[in-house]
Amino acid sequence: xxxxxxxxxxxxxxxxxxxxxxxxxxxxxxxxxxxxxxxxxxxxxxxxxxxxxxxxxxxxxxxxxxxxxxxxxxxxxxxxxxxxxxxxxxxxxxxxxxxxxxxxxxxxxxxxxxxxxxxxxxxxxxxxxxxxxxxxxxxxxxxxxxxxxxxxxxxxxxxxxxxxxxxxxxxxxxxxxxxxxxxxxxxxxxxxxxxxxxxxxxxxxxxxxxxxxxxxxxxxxxxxxxxxxxxxxxxxxxxxxxxxxxxxxxxxx
Amino acid sequence: xxxxxxxxxxxxxxxxxxxxxxxxxxxxxxxxxxxxxxxxxxxxxxxxxxxxxxxxxxxxxxxxxxxxxxxxxxxxxxxxxxxxxxxxxxxxxxxxxxxxxxxxxxxxxxxxxxxxxxxxxxxxxxxxxxxxxxxxxxxxxxxxxxxxxxxxxxxxxxxxxxxxxxxxxxxxxxxxxxxxxxxxxxxxxxxxxxxxxxxxxxxxxxxxxxxxxxxxxxxxxxxxxxxxxxxxxxxxxxxxxxxxxxxxxxxxxxxxxxxxxxxxxxxxxxxxxxxxxxxxxxxx
Amino acid sequence: xxxxxxxxxxxxxxxxxxxxxxxxxxxxxxxxxxxxxxxxxxxxxxxxxxxxxxxxxxxxxxxxxxxxxxxxxxxxxxxxxxxxxxxxxxxxxxxxxxxxxxxxxxxxxxxxxxxxxxxxxxxxxxxxxxxxxxxxxxxxxxxxxxxxxxxxxxxxxxxxxxxxxxxxxxxxxxxxxxxxxxxxxxxxxxxxxx
Numbered sequence: 001x002x003x004x005x006x007x008x009x010x011x012x013x014x015x016x017x018x019x020x021x022x023x024x025x026x027x028x029x030x031x032x033x034x035x036x037x038x039x040x041x042x043x044x045x046x047x048x049x050x051x052x053x054x055x056x057x058x059x060x061x062x063x064x065x066x067x068x069x070x071x072x073x074x075x076x077x078x079x080x081x082x083x084x085x086x087x088x089x090x091x092x093x094x095x096x097x098x099x100x101x102x103x104x105x106x107x108x109x110x111x112x113x114x115x116x117x118x119x120x121x122x123x124x125x126x127x128x129x130x131x132x133x134x135x136x137x138x139x140x141x142x143x144x145x146x147x148x149x150x151x152x153x154x155x156x157x158x159x160x161x162x163x164x165x166x167x168x169x170x171x172x173x174x175x176x177x178x179x180x181x182x183x184x185x186x187x188x189x190x191x192x193x194x195x196x197x198x199x200x201x202x203x204x205x206x207x208x209x210x211x212x213x214x215x216x217x218x219x220x221x222x223x224x225x226x227x228x229x230x231x232x233x234x235x236x237x238x239x240x241x242x243x244x245x246x247x248x249x250x251x252x253x
Numbered sequence: 254x255x256x257x258x259x260x261x262x263x264x265x266x267x268x269x270x271x272x273x274x275x276x277x278x279x280x281x282x283x284x285x286x287x288x289x290x291x292x293x294x295x296x297x298x299x300x301x302x303x304x305x306x307x308x309x310x311x312x313x314x315x316x317x318x319x320x321x322x323x324x325x326x327x328x329x330x331x332x333x334x335x336x337x338x339x340x341x342x343x344x345x346x347x348x349x350x351x352x353x354x355x356x357x358x359x360x361x362x363x364x365x366x367x368x369x370x371x372x373x374x375x376x377x378x379x380x381x382x383x384x385x386x387x388x389x390x391x392x393x394x395x396x397x398x399x400x401x402x403x404x405x406x407x408x409x410x411x412x413x414x415x416x417x418x419x420x421x422x423x424x425x426x427x428x429x430x431x432x433x434x435x436x437x438x439x440x441x442x443x444x445x446x447x448x449x450x451x452x453x454x455x456x457x458x459x460x461x462x463x464x465x466x467x468x469x470x471x472x473x474x475x476x477x478x479x480x481x482x483x484x485x486x487x488x489x490x491x492x493x494x495x496x497x498x499x500x501x502x503x504x505x506x507x508x509x510x511x512x513x514x515x516x517x518x519x520x521x522x523x524x525x526x527x528x529x530x531x532x533x534x535x536x537x
Numbered sequence: 538x539x540x541x542x543x544x545x546x547x548x549x550x551x552x553x554x555x556x557x558x559x560x561x562x563x564x565x566x567x568x569x570x571x572x573x574x575x576x577x578x579x580x581x582x583x584x585x586x587x588x589x590x591x592x593x594x595x596x597x598x599x600x601x602x603x604x605x606x607x608x609x610x611x612x613x614x615x616x617x618x619x620x621x622x623x624x625x626x627x628x629x630x631x632x633x634x635x636x637x638x639x640x641x642x643x644x645x646x647x648x649x650x651x652x653x654x655x656x657x658x659x660x661x662x663x664x665x666x667x668x669x670x671x672x673x674x675x676x677x678x679x680x681x682x683x684x685x686x687x688x689x690x691x692x693x694x695x696x697x698x699x700x701x702x703x704x705x706x707x708x709x710x711x712x713x714x715x716x717x718x719x720x721x722x723x724x725x726x727x728x729x730x731x
Contacts, residue, residue, distance in 0.1 A: 038727070
C-alpha cells in the first residue's frame with residue numbers, strides 16, 4: 001500500500017523527521033497495522049544491509065596488480081585535455097598518435113604514472129568526446145607488445161586523469177547524460193537534412209512517450225522491480241539513439 | 254555528406270546515364286568496401302576469383318576503385334550532391350562486405366564473409382551468407398533470409414524480419430516490429446519500443462531468449478520438450494499461455510515465472526503495454 | 538551507520554579466505570611508503586582493503602567483471618597515491634576512487650548488444666523462495682536486480698554508511714533524490730523477505 005505515511009517510513013528509520021513529523025507518524029503507526037508491518041520489514045532490510053559481509057575475490061588479484069604497476073611503460077603524450085591545472089578539461093584534444101610532445105610545464109608530483117587499458121581508454125575517450133565534442137583520443141604503446149595502452153609522459157599531466165574523473169562523475173546519472181547529449185545534438189543538428197531531423201525527432205518522441213508512461217506507472221507502483229528495469233532500459237534506448245544521431249551528425253562534413 | 258533524398262518521392266535531377274563496367278582479379282578472400290551517397294548497392298557472389306563492378310551514374314561522376322592488399326574499395330568522385338549512383342557488384346563467394354550508404358537500398362546475396370552495412374535512409378536485404386552480419390539503418394526495413402552466422406540488426410523507424418536463419422541474433426528497433434521466423438539459435442535478444450516482437454524457432458538447452466517491447470505484443474513459440482525457466486512480465490497487458498501453469502507460479506496477474514522441463518534455458522519476456530503470448534507450434 | 542535493533546541479525550558464514558583486519562594507522566604509514574614506490578607497502582594496503590572493494594565491484598558491476606575492475610581500482614590507486622594526504626581515512630579515499638571508476642565504466646559506451654535491463658547481468662532469477670539459510674545469497678541477488686540508481690544509493694547508504702549529502706556529491710544527485718531512491722530500494726527489497 002502506498003500512501004503518504006509509507007513514503008516517510010525510511011526517513012523515520014533514519015531519524016530524519018523533525019519532532020512534529022515524527023510525532024505525527026508515531027500517532028499514525030499506533031493505529032495502522034499495515035504501516036507497522038512495512039516499518040518492520042524496512043528495518044529488517046536495513047539490518048541485513050548493515051551486516052552484509054565483504055568477501056574477497058576467489059583469486060588473488062595481487063600478482064596481476066603488481067605486474068601492471070611495475071610495468072615499465074614508455075610513455076607517449078597525446079596532448080593534454082584542457083589547461084594544466086584545470087579539472088574541467090573540456091578543451092580540444094589533439095589526436096596525435098605516437099607524437100612525442102613537450103611535457104606539461106607544471107608537474108604536480110614526481111612518481112605517479114597511470115595506465116589505462118584500451119577499453120577503459122575507449123570509454124574515457126568516448127565520454128570526453130561526446131560530452132565535449134572533441135576528437136577521440138587514441139594511443140598506442142611504442143614498441144609493440146600486448147595491449148595498446150594509453151600512456152602519458154612522465155611526469156603526468158594531472159589534468160588528464162582528473163579531467164576524465166570529473167567527466168565520469170558529472171555524467172553519473174541518465175538525466176545528466178541525456179542533457180549533455182541533447183546539447184551535443186543541437187550543435188550538429190544543422191548539418192543534418194531536415195527529413196533526417198524530423199525522423200529522429202519522431203523516434204525520440206516515441207521513446208519519450210514510453211519513458212513518460214513508465215514513469216507514471218512507477219509513480220503509482222513504486223515497489224515494482226519490473227517497472228524500474230523497464231524504465232532503465234527505455235532510458236538507455238534514448239541515450240543510444242542520441243549517441244547514434246550525434247555520430248551521424250558529426251560525420252557530416 | 255549524406256543528404257537525404259526520399260527516393261521514391263523526389264525525382265532525381267537527371268537519371269544516371271553512364272555505365273561503368275570493370276572486372277579484375279582478386280584473392281579469394283578479401284573485403285569489398287563501398288561508400289555511396291545516393292543510390293542502391295547490390296552485391297552478389299560467384300565462384301571466380303574476380304570482382305566485377307557495374308555502376309550506373311551521372312555524367313560527371315567517376316567511380317574510384319582502389320585495391321589495397323585484400324581490400325577493394327569503391328566510391329564515387331565528382332558527383333553533385335543529388336546525383337545517384339547505382340552499383341551492381343559481384344565478388345568471390347568468400348569475400349566480406351562493408352557498405353555505407355546515405356540514401357539508397359542495399360541488397361546482398363550469398364556473401365560468404367562478414368557483412369557490415371550502414372544506411373541512413375534505405376532498406377537492407379541480406380539473403381544467404383555465412384559470416385557475421387551487422388546491419389544498421391536509421392530509416393529502413395531490414396530483412397535477412399537464410400543467413401548462417403551471428404546477426405545484429407538495428408533500425409529505428411521500421412521493422413526487422415529475420416527468417417530461415419541460424420546463429421546468435423540481436424535485433425533492435427524503435428518504431429517497428431520484429432519478426433523472427435524459422436530460426437535456429439541459442440541466443441536471441443529482440444527489442445522494440447513501439448512494435449510487436451515475435452519469435453518462432455528453436456529453443457535450445459542452455460540458451461537465452463529475451464523479447465521486450467514497450468507498446469507491442471510479444472509472441473514466442475515454445476516447442477514440446479523445451480527445457481526453460483520462463484519469466485514473463487507485462488504492465489498493462491495480458492498473458493496468455495497455451496499450456497498449463499501452476500497457480501503458485503503466478504506471482505501476480507502480470508508476472509509469471511515457471512519452469513519447463515529442467516529449466517536450462519532462460520526465456521524472458523517483458524512488455525509494458527502489450528500482451529504476451531506463449532504458444533505451441535501447432536496452435537493458431 | 539544504520540541502526541540495528543534487536544533480533545533479526547543472522548549469523549553468516551565466511552566461505553572465503555579472511556583478509557587482513559582494518560588498521561587505520563598502518564594504512565597511513567603504508568600509504569606514505571607506497572607513494573615513494575614501496576610495492577610491499579602497497580600490497581599490505583591491498584590485503585586490507587580488497588574484500589571491501591571487490592564486494593563493491595561485484596554489487597555494482599557484477600560478478601563477471603568484478604575481478605578486472607577491482608584490479609583497475611588498485612592500479613589507479615597506485616598511480617594516485619601521492620595525492621592521498623592522510624587527512625581522511627585511506628579506506629574512504631580508496632572507496633571513493635573505486636566508485637568514480639565504477640561509475641565511469643558503467644557510462645562507457647557499450648555496443649548495442651549490451652544487456653541493458655537492470656544495468657547488470659544477473660544470473661539469478663527473481664525472488665526464489667528459499668529457507669532462511671539462503672537469505673544472504675538471495676539478498677545479494679535481490680540487490681542486483683534493483684535499477685542502478687536505487688542500487689547505488691542503497692549500497693552507499695545502508696551497506697556502507699555514507700550520508701545522503703555525501704552520496705549526492707558522489708552520484709551527482711540532490712540529497713532529496715538520494716533519499717527517495719533509498720526508500721524505493723528498501724521498499725522493493727522487502728519482497729525478498731517473503
